[in-house]
Amino acid sequence: xxxxxxxxxxxxxxxxGHGKVSIxxxxxxxxxxxxxxxxxxxxxxxxxxxxxxxxxxxxxxxxCGICPVSHHLAAAKxxxxxxxxxxxxxxxxxxxxxxxYGQIYQSHALHFFHLVSPDLLFGFxxxxxxxxxxxxxxxxxxxxxxxxxxxxYGQEIIKVTAGKKIHGTGAIPGGINxxxxxxxxxFLLKDIDQQIEWSRGAxxxxxxxxxxxxxxxxxxxxxxxxxxxxxxxxxAMDLYDGGLRAIDAEGNTIFDHVDYQxxxxxxxxxxxxxxxxxxxxxxxxxxxxxxxxxxxxxxVNTADFIDTPEAEEARIEFMALTGGKPNNxxxxxxxxxxxxxxxxxxxxxxxxxxxxxQGEDLVVKGERRFEGVGLIEAPRGTLFHHYRVNxxxxxxxxxxxxxxxxxxxxxxxxxxxxxxxxxxxxxxxxGLLNRVEVAIRAYDPCxxxxxxxxxxxxxxxxxxxxxxxVINRRST
Amino acid sequence: xSDKIKFTMDGVEIEATQGQTIxxxxxxxxxxxxxxxxxxxxLPFGSCRVCTVMVNDRPQxxxxxxxxxxxxxxxxxxxxNDIRRSIVEMLFVEGNHxxxxxxxxxxxxxxxxxxxxxMLAPRYPxxxxxxxxxxxxxxxxxxxxxxxxxxxxxxxxKELDGKNVFQFVGRGIHKRVAFNSDTDLSGTxxxxxxxxxxxxxxxAILKKRSAYAVPIGKRKYDSQPIGSDIExxxxxxxxx
Numbered sequence: 095x096x097x098x099x100x101x102x103x104x105x106x107x108x109x110x111g112h113g114k115v116s117i118x119x120x121x122x123x124x125x126x127x128x129x130x131x132x133x134x135x136x137x138x139x140x141x142x143x144x145x146x147x148x149x150x151x152x153x154x155x156x157x158c159g160i161c162p163v164s165h166h167l168a169a170a171k172x173x174x175x176x177x178x179x180x181x182x183x184x185x186x187x188x189x190x191x192x193x194x195y196g197q198i199y200q201s202h203a204l205h206f207f208h209l210v211s212p213d214l215l216f217g218f219x220x221x222x223x224x225x226x227x228x229x230x231x232x233x234x235x236x237x238x239x240x241x242x243x244x245x246x247y248g249q250e251i252i253k254v255t256a257g258k259k260i261h262g263t264g265a266i267p268g269g270i271n272x273x274x275x276x277x278x279x280x281f282l283l284k285d286i287d288q289q290i291e292w293s294r295g296a297x298x299x300x301x302x303x304x305x306x307x308x309x310x311x312x313x314x315x316x317x318x319x320x321x322x323x324x325x326x327x328x329x330a331m332d333l334y335d336g337g338l339r340a341i342d343a344e345g346n347t348i349f350d351h352v353d354y355q356x357x358x359x360x361x362x363x364x365x366x367x368x369x370x371x372x373x374x375x376x377x378x379x380x381x382x383x384x385x386x387x388x389x390x391x392x393x394v395n396t397a398d399f400i401d402t403p404e405a406e407e408a409r410i411e412f413m414a415l416t417g418g419k420p421n422n423x424x425x426x427x428x429x430x431x432x433x434x435x436x437x438x439x440x441x442x443x444x445x446x447x448x449x450x451x452q453g454e455d456l457v458v459k460g461e462r463r464f465e466g467v468g469l470i471e472a473p474r475g476t477l478f479h480h481y482r483v484n485x486x487x488x489x490x491x492x493x494x495x496x497x498x499x500x501x502x503x504x505x506x507x508x509x510x511x512x513x514x515x516x517x518x519x520x521x522x523x524x525g526l527l528n529r530v531e532v533a534i535r536a537y538d539p540c541x542x543x544x545x546x547x548x549x550x551x552x553x554x555x556x557x558x559x560x561x562x563x564v565i566n567r568r569s570t
Numbered sequence: 571x572s573d574k575i576k577f578t579m580d581g582v583e584i585e586a587t588q589g590q591t592i593x594x595x596x597x598x599x600x601x602x603x604x605x606x607x608x609x610x611x612x613l614p615f616g617s618c619r620v621c622t623v624m625v626n627d628r629p630q631x632x633x634x635x636x637x638x639x640x641x642x643x644x645x646x647x648x649x650x651n652d653i654r655r656s657i658v659e660m661l662f663v664e665g666n667h668x669x670x671x672x673x674x675x676x677x678x679x680x681x682x683x684x685x686x687x688x689m690l691a692p693r694y695p696x697x698x699x700x701x702x703x704x705x706x707x708x709x710x711x712x713x714x715x716x717x718x719x720x721x722x723x724x725x726x727x728k729e730l731d732g733k734n735v736f737q738f739v740g741r742g743i744h745k746r747v748a749f750n751s752d753t754d755l756s757g758t759x760x761x762x763x764x765x766x767x768x769x770x771x772x773x774a775i776l777k778k779r780s781a782y783a784v785p786i787g788k789r790k791y792d793s794q795p796i797g798s799d800i801e802x803x804x805x806x807x808x809x810x
Contacts, residue, residue, distance in 0.1 A: 144703060146711055148781040153671040177779075257786025261670065264785065272785040457783075486705035487778060 164472035171468030178460025185453030200248025207241025318343030329398030388475025405437035600804025602797030674773030676789030
C-alpha cells in the first residue's frame, strides 16, 4: 500500500449498538476507501443449540432491547412450522400483528424523534452541543413530547399483547398465549386518534425535509440498488408475512412471491475478514451484484400498494417523486419510515376495532417438522430466522440474518460516498464526522442485533499518516 | 389428655397438635416460613435449611423439628431472613438460573423466594458450572442447570408415585440427580403425570410443549408473593 492515512470514527453515535468507521486517505488526502466496522459479537446461534425449541422465541429476542418483538415473532413463526401450525387462528394471528405494528410504531418513533430529528431540525453542521435530543426538547418541546408519547403508545401495545413492554412471552409455537381484553382494547382505543394525528405530523416533517433538500439529498450517500422485502400475495405491503419480492434499481422484478421456507435457494451470505457481520447477497446475481437494501425505503419501493388509505396516499406521493420508479435516495428512508408509522397507526386502529382479538381460540398444532424458517419485516427490514430441531425437541442449528446485516453493503457504500464527497485534505471537521454518521443513521442500523457486545467507548477520530503517526485527533 | 399444646412464634402464642412439625403448626396458624425442599405431601427432609428458625435461641429446621409445649420460636427476624437469602443466593450462583427466559419464571419457587426475601444480586460469585440437559423422554424435559437438589423428585417418585425414577449420586459439589436407567430418562418408567414431575419447585423438570402458555400477569407469583396462600389462612384462623 502506498502513502495513506486512516481516519477512525468510533463509536458511531445515535445508532443502536456499537460500530466504528475507518476512512483511508492517499498521499493527496483523497478518500480511497471507507468502511463501517461492526465491532460487536453475537453468539446466539451457538448458545441456543441444545435448548428446547419452544424456549427460542423468548430467548432470542434478548438480542436487543429496541425491537425484541421482531425476533420474538420471527422465531415464533419458525416454530409454527416446527409444530405444523400452517394457519394460525384469527385471534392468534391478529394479536401477533397488533404486537408487531405496536413495535414498528414505537421503534420508528424512537429513531425519528430521538436519534434523527436533531439532524433534520438543526442541520448537519449545527453545534453538536445543541444537535441532540436535549436540544430538541429545549427548542421544540411539543415535538419532543409527541415522540416520547408515540413510543410509549407502541410500548403499551406490546405490553398488552406480549405481557411486558420489553421481552415478553406472548407468541408461542402455534399461536399466542392471550387475547385482548375489552379493558385493554378500550385503554388503547382512547388514544388512537391522537396517535394517528401525530403520525401525520411526523410524516409531514420527513416529507417536507426531503422535498426541500432534494438537490443535496439526491447525492447524499445515494446510489442505485436492489431492494428486498416481504410482500402480500396481492402485492400489498405486509409487515408481518408474505412472500419474498426483490426488485432492481429500475423496479424490474428479480424474484417474486418466493416461499421463504426455501430462502436459501435465493439468498446466501459472504464472510469478510474486517467485520463481524456477514454480507448477504442474492445468489442469482452473485456477491458483486447481488447485494440489496431492506427496510422502509425498500418496502415502499417494492409494494404495489398499501392497504390503509392515508399511508397509501402518502406512498403515491412518495413514488411520484421518482416517477413511479424505485426511490434510491438514502435519506428518503426517513420519509418511507414515517409512511410506515402512519400505516402502523391505521392498522392498529383497525385491529383494535376487530372483535377477533377477543377470541378464545389461541393455539393450533399439526404435523411435527424438523426444520422451520420464520421471516418478518422488522422495523429495520427483512429478518430471517432459520432453525433445525431434532426428535428430542432440541435446536441443532440456528441461522439469523438480521435486517442490519442485509444493509451492510449499502451502509458501507453510503459511508464511502459521503466521505469521498465531503472529506477534503486531512482536516477533520465536525460536519464531516456527523455527515458520515447521518448516512449510517438513515438505515437505522441495530448493530447490537447484527452482532452483540457490552461496553461503551468514547468517540474518537484519528488521522494517522503512513508511518503510523497520529497527525490529527478529535474526541468527544 | 388433650393432644393440643401451645408455643410462641415470633412472640405470638399459637396452638398446635402434638407430633406436628413447627412448619406444619405455623402453616395451620397462617404463618409462612420460607422453604424449598419441604412439600406438604412429602415426609420432612430437612435438606435445604431455608426454613431455619431459632428454637429457644438454637437454629433448627422448621420442617423437621417437632413442636413442644412452651417452646419459643423466632422466624421473621432480619438475621434469619438474611441467612435464608444467603442460601437462596448460593443456589442461584451454583446453578445456571436465567429467569429472563426460563419457562418456569413466574411459577418458580426459587425465583419467588428470591423476590420475597428481597434478593437483589447474589453476594457470591457465579460458578457457571456446566450441567447437562436430558430431552430424551417424549414428554419430559430435564435441565440440570436449574436443579437445586431439593430432592422433591426423588422423594415424590418413591413416596407418592410408588416408583424409584430419581436418585442422588455424587457428593458435595458433584452431587446431582440421576435416573434409574442404564441410558437416560427415556429408559425409566417415569410418566408425565407423575407427582415427581409436578413437584419440582424450579425449572429443572418440565412438561414438554407447555411453556409460556400462561401469560405474564397470570402466573402463580405475578401478583402475590410466595407464601400468600398460607398467610391468607391467618385471617380465616382469626375469624374462627
